[in-house]
Amino acid sequence: MAGSFTSLLFPGSTPEVYHLSDRIPVFVEYVESRKTQLPVKYFQMPGVCRPPSPDESNAIDVKIKRKNLGQRLMGTQSTQLTSYSISALENKSCTPMCQSRLDSKQIKFLKKLIDKQYRVHFTMDSLPVLVRSKSRNYALRGFPIGFKQQGDMRKQQGDIHNGQVAQGNSNTDTDTDTITTTTATTTTTTTTTANISNNAKNQYYIYNHLRFVIYYNDFIPPPDANTDTGTRIVKKGMHITGFDVVPVSIQQDMQHCNDAESSLQNRIDTFQPLKTDNAGNPIDVLFSYEVSFQHSHITWADRWDIYMMESPDNEIHYFAIVNSLMIAFLLTGVVLVIMLRALKKDIAQYNTMDIHISMGMGMAEDDHVNIMEETGWKLVHGDVFRPPMRGRTLLSVSVGTGLQIGTSVFLTLMAYAARFLNPMRKGQTLSYVVILYVLSGSVAGYSSAKLYKFFHGKAWKRTTLMTAAAFPGVLFTLFVALNFFLHLALGKASAAVSFWTMLLMFLLWVCVSAPLVFIGAFF
Numbered sequence: 001m002a003g004s005f006t007s008l009l010f011p012g013s014t015p016e017v018y019h020l021s022d023r024i025p026v027f028v029e030y031v032e033s034r035k036t037q038l039p040v041k042y043f044q045m046p047g048v049c050r051p052p053s054p055d056e057s058n059a060i061d062v063k064i065k066r067k068n069l070g071q072r073l074m075g076t077q078s079t080q081l082t083s084y085s086i087s088a089l090e091n092k093s094c095t096p097m098c099q100s101r102l103d104s105k106q107i108k109f110l111k112k113l114i115d116k117q118y119r120v121h122f123t124m125d126s127l128p129v130l131v132r133s134k135s136r137n138y139a140l141r142g143f144p145i146g147f148k149q150q151g152d153m154r155k156q157q158g159d160i161h162n163g164q165v166a167q168g169n170s171n172t173d174t175d176t177d178t179i180t181t182t183t184a185t186t187t188t189t190t191t192t193t194a195n196i197s198n199n200a201k202n203q204y205y206i207y208n209h210l211r212f213v214i215y216y217n218d219f220i221p222p223p224d225a226n227t228d229t230g231t232r233i234v235k236k237g238m239h240i241t242g243f244d245v246v247p248v249s250i251q252q253d254m255q256h257c258n259d260a261e262s263s264l265q266n267r268i269d270t271f272q273p274l275k276t277d278n279a280g281n282p283i284d285v286l287f288s289y290e291v292s293f294q295h296s297h298i299t300w301a302d303r304w305d306i307y308m309m310e311s312p313d314n315e316i317h318y319f320a321i322v323n324s325l326m327i328a329f330l331l332t333g334v335v336l337v338i339m340l341r342a343l344k345k346d347i348a349q350y351n352t353m354d355i356h357i358s359m360g361m362g363m364a365e366d367d368h369v370n371i372m373e374e375t376g377w378k379l380v381h382g383d384v385f386r387p388p389m390r391g392r393t394l395l396s397v398s399v400g401t402g403l404q405i406g407t408s409v410f411l412t413l414m415a416y417a418a419r420f421l422n423p424m425r426k427g428q429t430l431s432y433v434v435i436l437y438v439l440s441g442s443v444a445g446y447s448s449a450k451l452y453k454f455f456h457g458k459a460w461k462r463t464t465l466m467t468a469a470a471f472p473g474v475l476f477t478l479f480v481a482l483n484f485f486l487h488l489a490l491g492k493a494s495a496a497v498s499f500w501t502m503l504l505m506f507l508l509w510v511c512v513s514a515p516l517v518f519i520g521a522f523f
Contacts, residue, residue, distance in 0.1 A: 015300045016125055017219050017237040018088040024214075024240070026084040026124050032142075033118045038489055040118060043080065045145075046106030047206070049098035049287055052083050070430030072501045082122070084289055086212065088238060092291040094209070094252075094260040103282040107274050111204050114146045114274075124214070125240040127303065132244060139306050143247045146206040146274065204274040207247035209264050210289040215242030215296035241296050241303040257288050264290070392455045393463050400448025400517075401471045407443050408436035434508075441468070441513040445520030460521065468517035472509045479505070 018024060031040040043051050083097060102110070119142030122129040132139045216238040248264050249271045276283060298305075388395065412432050415421045421429060448467040449460045457463065479502070486496040
């Protein structure tokens with residue numbers, strides 16, 4: 001069941017086998033927040049260590065996938081290789097990466113990202129990084145940039161994943177206390193072994209040390225893999241079945257990191273604050289990481305099960321669904337009451353007439369005329385099929401645009417049904433919708449022109465031009481305006497759509513969609 005479920009969600013994926021000391025690349029995909037829709041570029045954030053050089057990337061022999069049109073429109077960043085050096089089955093203690101100097105402007109920007117609860121999303125062997133909670137039984141994708149102390153959190157405790165919570169049936173557990181700050185959308189967790197003083201209220205801290213916990217399962221080649229007919233011998237290796245991270249905030253220097261013999265822990269007296277001194281001088285922050293490999297009995301086919309778990313804010317979605325259903329039922333009841341009150345008198349009159357007819361009794365001529373006379377809502381049928389004298393162009397353009405959108409969505413659903421599309425790849429889905437919308441321009445042109453001529457309109461060319469320009473023009477204008485404001489909001493760190501992508505969308509509109517609309521209107 002699990003294997004078939006995995007193959008349905010991730011068709012074409014095959015397990016990667018790693019051998020001892022093989023380099024395992026770590027990629028960064030995006031930096032996003034649930035409180036805002038503005039993505040941020042990882043390597044443009046203050047304090048982030050530089051990406052590996054092209055020579056280093058070529059030495060790892062990593063193939064970077066290009067973004068499709070949908071990913072570019074969503075602002076998804078290209079999957080980029082990070083500088084974390086991780087080798088299969090080789091544990092690492094604290095390893096320095098770089099030391100960054102943060103000035104007041106950069107610190108202000110980082111505080112802004114922390115307030116918006118941005119999270120960094122790494123991937124290893126196509127697995128997104130997780131921060132898990134054993135006590136609350138949930139897992140969050142990505143790790144926070146830092147955290148903010150709000151008020152007195154001395155009594156807030158829990159047991160978040162501290163690099164010891166295993167995947168599978170391991171019996172290890174956490175051995176430190178934690179502090180959990182919960183907001184309406186996400187949960188930021190920090191570990192502590194002491195009380196937090198009230199003097200540090202509203203203080204910001206940055207996670208400058210990452211403890212990676214990689215779970216693996218042994219790969220044993222089949223018996224026929226080492227036969228003399230083969231050209232190479234398949235060695236034993238491992239499959240990666242889990243990728244976790246424990247973010248740590250700690251004030252340290254190179255010597256302290258190199259001399260560390262055990263895992264670094266979050267402690268209140270060693271948190272790395274985000275603040276300058278009284279003179280406003282920049283601060284130096286050392287970024288480091290450590291790696292721990294742990295054996296797991298989870299199979300490769302079941303490694304995605306943890307990602308299907310509910311996150312802490314899923315109850316909000318349930319409440320929203322129930323609220324929507326209650327509103328729908330309430331409005332339906334209101335409409336039914338209004339309709340019954342409007343129809344009650346007419347229904348009673350028709351029932352009286354039926355009773356008299358069935359009993360063979362006659363009715364007064366005035367009463368018969370009153371019952372048969374159509375008034376009020378019963379006169380609507382005479383207006384429904386009457387050709388409009390005003391608004392014919394707007395109606396025709398709206399119908400044509402709606403059919404164009406409906407055609408593209410219907411063809412996309414058919415592609416889903418035929419398994420040409422993977423529902424887990426949102427960028428690919430958006431690409432299909434955009435391309436199919438452009439190619440469905442002839443449907444919009446034919447339907448709008450046909451309907452306009454049916455209304456005895458004469459300016460069908462103007463209607464066709466508006467069909468080709470109205471809806472795409474409004475969308476393109478809004479798209480350019482929002483992209484411009486995104487640049488203003490986050491500066492060079494914004495993951496805004498590039499100029500070339502906007503130019504491509506403009507060319508698809510003007511050179512493909514618009515001509516197809518005119519071709520459809522001609523026929």
